[in-house]
Amino acid sequence: MNTGAGDRPVLEVDGLSVDFTVRKRQVRILSDVGFSIGRGETLGIIGESGCGKSMTALSLMGMVPSPPGRISAGRILLNGEDLCAASESRMRAIRGRNISMIFQEPMTSLNPVYTVGNQIAETIRRHKGLSGADALAEAVDLLRLVHIPAPDKRVSAYPHELSGGMRQRVMIAMALACEPDVLIADEPTTALDVTVQAQIFDLLREIQDARGTAIVLITHDFGAVSEMADRVIVMYAGHKIEEGSLDEVSDDARHPYTQGLLRCMPEIRARARERRQPLPEIPGVVPDLLKGLTGCPFASRCPSAMDRCRELPPSFALAPQRAVKCWLADASAAPGEQPA
Amino acid sequence: MSEAQEPTVPPVRFDDPADVPEVRWRVTAAMFYGNKAAVLGIAVLAAILLVGLFGPLLLQADPFAIVGAPLTAPGELRPLGTDYLGRDVLAGMIHGTRPTLIVALSATAFTVVIGLSVGAVAGFYGGRIDNLLMRITEFFQVLPPLVFAMVIVAIMGAHFMTVIIAIGVTTWTNLARLTRAEFLKIKEREFVLADRAIGVRDSRLILRVLLPNALPPLIIAVTLQTGLTIIYEAALSFLGLTDPDIMTWGKMIGLSRDFFFDAWWSVTFPGLAILLTTLCIALIGDGLNDAFNPRLRGR
Numbered sequence: 001m002n003t004g005a006g007d008r009p010v011l012e013v014d015g016l017s018v019d020f021t022v023r024k025r026q027v028r029i030l031s032d033v034g035f036s037i038g039r040g041e042t043l044g045i046i047g048e049s050g051c052g053k054s055m056t057a058l059s060l061m062g063m064v065p066s067p068p069g070r071i072s073a074g075r076i077l078l079n080g081e082d083l084c085a086a087s088e089s090r091m092r093a094i095r096g097r098n099i100s101m102i103f104q105e106p107m108t109s110l111n112p113v114y115t116v117g118n119q120i121a122e123t124i125r126r127h128k129g130l131s132g133a134d135a136l137a138e139a140v141d142l143l144r145l146v147h148i149p150a151p152d153k154r155v156s157a158y159p160h161e162l163s164g165g166m167r168q169r170v171m172i173a174m175a176l177a178c179e180p181d182v183l184i185a186d187e188p189t190t191a192l193d194v195t196v197q198a199q200i201f202d203l204l205r206e207i208q209d210a211r212g213t214a215i216v217l218i219t220h221d222f223g224a225v226s227e228m229a230d231r232v233i234v235m236y237a238g239h240k241i242e243e244g245s246l247d248e249v250s251d252d253a254r255h256p257y258t259q260g261l262l263r264c265m266p267e268i269r270a271r272a273r274e275r276r277q278p279l280p281e282i283p284g285v286v287p288d289l290l291k292g293l294t295g296c297p298f299a300s301r302c303p304s305a306m307d308r309c310r311e312l313p314p315s316f317a318l319a320p321q322r323a324v325k326c327w328l329a330d331a332s333a334a335p336g337e338q339p340a
Numbered sequence: 341m342s343e344a345q346e347p348t349v350p351p352v353r354f355d356d357p358a359d360v361p362e363v364r365w366r367v368t369a370a371m372f373y374g375n376k377a378a379v380l381g382i383a384v385l386a387a388i389l390l391v392g393l394f395g396p397l398l399l400q401a402d403p404f405a406i407v408g409a410p411l412t413a414p415g416e417l418r419p420l421g422t423d424y425l426g427r428d429v430l431a432g433m434i435h436g437t438r439p440t441l442i443v444a445l446s447a448t449a450f451t452v453v454i455g456l457s458v459g460a461v462a463g464f465y466g467g468r469i470d471n472l473l474m475r476i477t478e479f480f481q482v483l484p485p486l487v488f489a490m491v492i493v494a495i496m497g498a499h500f501m502t503v504i505i506a507i508g509v510t511t512w513t514n515l516a517r518l519t520r521a522e523f524l525k526i527k528e529r530e531f532v533l534a535d536r537a538i539g540v541r542d543s544r545l546i547l548r549v550l551l552p553n554a555l556p557p558l559i560i561a562v563t564l565q566t567g568l569t570i571i572y573e574a575a576l577s578f579l580g581l582t583d584p585d586i587m588t589w590g591k592m593i594g595l596s597r598d599f600f601f602d603a604w605w606s607v608t609f610p611g612l613a614i615l616l617t618t619l620c621i622a623l624i625g626d627g628l629n630d631a632f633n634p635r636l637r638g639r
Contacts, residue, residue, distance in 0.1 A: 061537055067467065096538030103537075109530040113552040113632075123538040174538060 008080075009036035010181045010214045011060070011099075016074035018055055018064055018238075027289050029055050029069070030238045036321075037182065040212040044229030044246070046219055046261070050286055052238040053218045057184045060216070061101055062091040079181065097127040100175040104187040106167035110159035116143075116170045117155030123177040142173040146203060165196035169203065176207060184216045189224060201227055222265055226250060231321060234258045237287055237297035240315070244322040254324040256302045257282070296326070304328060371631035378627020385620040388613075392437035401428060403435040403587040411603040421605040423596050429606055433613060436587040440570060441617070443504055443588065447569045450508025451515060452562055458512070459519025460546050464527060474520070477513050485510040486575055493581040500583050507572045511565065518561050522554035529553075556629050563625035567618030574614075589613050 018030040030052045037043045047053050058064050059071055062083055076083040078098060086094065103109040111119060120142055121135035130138065136155065143151035146169040159167055168188060175183055185204065189197040205228070208215055217228050225232055225246070232249040234242040234257065242255040253259045260282040284301035287293055296302070299309040308327045316329040372378055401407070406426040407418070414421040420429035462473040480488075492506040526532065527550060535549050574590025576582050582591065589610040596606035 063533070063536055092539040092541060094539070095536070101534075101537040103530050103534055105530050109534040111531040111535065111549055111553070122535075122540070126539055171534070174534070177538075 009038045010079060011216075012036040012075075012077040013056075013060070014075045014077070016056070016059060016076065017072045018052075018059055019070050019072040021068040021070075022290060025290070027292075028072075028238060029289065030059065032074070032315075033235070033238075033240045034074075035233055035240065035243065037214040037216065039181075039214055040208060041231070042208065042215040042217055042229045044217045044219065044225035044232045045235060046222060046225050046232060047235035048220055048286060051235045053220075053235055054186055055238075056235070057101060057186045057216070057218055060099060060182070060184060061095060062086065062088075063095075093127075096123050096175075096180070097178045098180055099182040099184065100178070100180040101184040101186060102168070102171050102175050102188045105191050106164050106171055107191065109171055110167055112159055115156050115158055116162070117157075120155075120170070120174050120177055123174055127178045138177070139173070142177055143170070145176070145207070146170070146173045148173075164192050165199065168192060168196075168200055172200070172203065172207075176211075176213075179211055180213065182214045182216065184218065186218045187220070188217070190219070190221070197224070198227075204228065222250070222261065234261070237289060237293070239297055239325055240323075241298065241325045242323070243315075244318075248322055254318070254329050255298075255326045256304055256328070257298045368631045372627050375627040375630060377623045378630075381620040381623030381627065384616060385624065388437060388617055388620070389441070391434060392441050395434035395437060399431060399434050401431040401435075403427065403432040404585075405431075407431075411599065411606070413603075414605050420609050421603065423592070423606040424599045424603065429592070429609055432587050432592050433589065433610055436589045436592060436610070437613075439500070439586045440573070440588045440590065440614075443500075443507070443573045444566050444569045444617070447504045447507035447511075447573070448562065448566045450504060451512045451565055451569070454508065455512035455515025456519050456551075456558070459516040459521075460523055460551065462516070463520035463523025464542070464546050464550065466524075470520070473516075477516050480510065481513045483510070486572075489572070489576060490579065490581055493576065498581055498583055500586060503573060503576055503582050506576070507569055511568065511572065515558070515561055515565065519554060519558060522557060523550055526550050526553045556633070559625045559629045560622075563618075563622040566621050567614070570614050570618065 013036065014034045016030055016033045017028060020027045020029050033052070033056060035043060045053050045056060055064065055069075060076060060083070064071060071084050074084065078094065083091065083094065110116065117136055117139045120139035121132065124130055124135040124138050125132070128135075140151045140155050143154055148154050148166060148169055154162070154166075159170070162170065168191075172188075183204075188204070189200050192200065201224070204215060207213060215228070217225065219225055229246050231245050232243070233240050234249065234255065236257050242249060242253065242258045244252075249258060250262065253262055260280075263280045264282065266279055282301055287297055287300060295310040295312055296305075299305045302309065306327065313325050313327045313330070315323045315325045317323045318329065404427060407428045408422050408426050410422060410424050410426040412418055412422040412426070414429075418428055418430065420433065422428055423432070458473050458477060462470040462477075488510045489506040492509060493502050496502040496505070532545065532549060535545060540549065570590055572590075573582065573588060574594050577588060577591030578594025578597070582588070592610040593607050593614075596603065600607050
């Protein structure tokens with residue numbers, strides 16, 4: 001959590017935009033997304049399906065499917081090196097070594113025809129140039145690190161012989177093999193049950209404390225974010241609409257979308273029966289990016305939409321690392337303007 | 341719940357099978373040898389190979405020599421009878437084993453190399469490369485393979501190698517399409533993305549990640565292809581487009597086909613030999629597939 005001055009962030013993303021060509025038309029999937037993460041920090045990226053969370057992750061890995069996709073603007077600085085300008089072979093050297101990723105589905109993200117040890121050793125062989133036996137020995141150590149029981153035996157297990165939680169641990173071991181500076185976790189616990197979810201978060205935190213890994217946690221679950229993240233960015237339709245520390249965003253959300261998202265969280269009340277009420281929802285659906293949006297992407301669903309929302313608001317910085325992309329946050333706004 | 345049920349609950353054991361360190365090739369071999377059909381296939385194919393290797397030395401008869409009356413039924417002197425020219429069917433089969441197997445295996449190998457490479461590259465890269473390779477594949481598909489093979493043999497001359505090349509060049513398309521389809525399916529799976537995310541290069545992704553996962557249907561296709569190759573060679577022989585000095589099973593069937601009702605033996609025995617060989621290869625392929633499939637281990 002050392003985001004203080006003088007500490008250069010490990011990862012800086014600046015004005016990142018990704019375009020997809022769909023039926024000969026350019027569609028902007030990510031618009032001007034920017035954030036930074038310091039060593040040992042966890043940044044939660046939250047949003048609903050299709051808001052650009054996973055595309056952000058793929059951009060960081062340099063794995064935007066191309067064609068049809070393309071990073072059209074922006075910079076991704078990892079330890080000061082611009083990944084957008086890196087060659088494919090340079091990117092291959094960086095992937096797995098400096099930045100790595102855990103995927104959503106532990107059931108499908110391991111290759112069924114190789115033992116888990118073999119797959120972990122693959123990363124080690126590739127990036128550290130160790131021989132087969134040494135790499136396998138290191139794989140055993142990694143399995144121990146992620147608390148897999150009897151690691152020297154599990155190393156020769158095939159993925160289908162392991163449970164979902166175990167597989168996710170194996171994925172984490174793979175991702176951590178070369179002690180990356182940044183670990184991207186794309187919905188790492190969505191496919192797991194709640195107990196295992198808590199264990200995986202504990203594990204990630206433990207590793208982060210020990211190694212100072214920066215974690216980008218991508219999720220649609222505010223619960224996961226509030227458990228793990230130091231800072232949060234909220235995404236909607238490819239825009240970063242709000243950024244702040246966990247407390248700022250959860251206690252003092254400024255963007256109507258974030259406020260709506262927080263209201264949608266079910267609460268467990270002591271005497272639920274007395275105050276039974278339907279779970280609030282945000283009316284409407286995510287806009288179709290194909291239709292070409294002008295103005296604020298959330299305007300059509302926003303309870304406080306006004307005339308100005310026909311124009312895309314800039315990101316208003318309220319404080320360092322605290323920003324809201326909404327006209328409501330515009331301090332210079334005419335005080336008389338009323339929500340329509 | 342009841343006390344009577346209690347003893348039936350097995351005690352929890354912590355020394356699970358993973359306790360025994362697994363030596364992989366040994367497990368694979370054990371799986372393979374546990375498969376009786378596959379072992380039978382190996383045994384019979386080995387016997388056929390031995391006949392191919394040593395048969396001509398033991399039975400030094402000329403398969404083209406006329407040794408008796410045409411269409412003699414199997415009997416004491418000629419165990420498998422004679423064909424329509426009075427040539428010994430047994431001698432033909434034994435001397436035909438080696439060339440038949442060589443043509444079948446090398447033409448299949450040729451087919452596999454072309455088909456797998458084209459299909460893998462097309463399926464993996466997609467886009468323009470896929471488009472180009474698939475149009476080429478279709479070009480080969482719309483040509484009647486036999487006519488195409490005839491043209492190749494006619495241009496290059498009726499040599500043994502020409503026949504192998506002609507069969508290989510005309511029959512790789514199915515395998516290419518199958519490989520491409522498998523690759524298209526598998527490359528969408530998340531572990532391919534995960535392997536990319538640890539910096540695995542394309543060539544390794546194709547050979548070590550996608551190909552092993554695509555193998556099961558391909559092995560079946562290849563074993564069937566081997567049988568087809570023998571048939572193709574027979575068709576070319578029938579048209580007189582193979583090396584006239586070399587006897588093969590296919591050639592025997594092709595030449596004696598019209599005499600099936602007068603001399604069933606001249607067609608049936610080489611036909612059975614082809615069937616047996618193809619079946620053995622299919623059984624072995626099946627056994628290998630099961631043995632290499634980690635999911636079936638411990639069954």
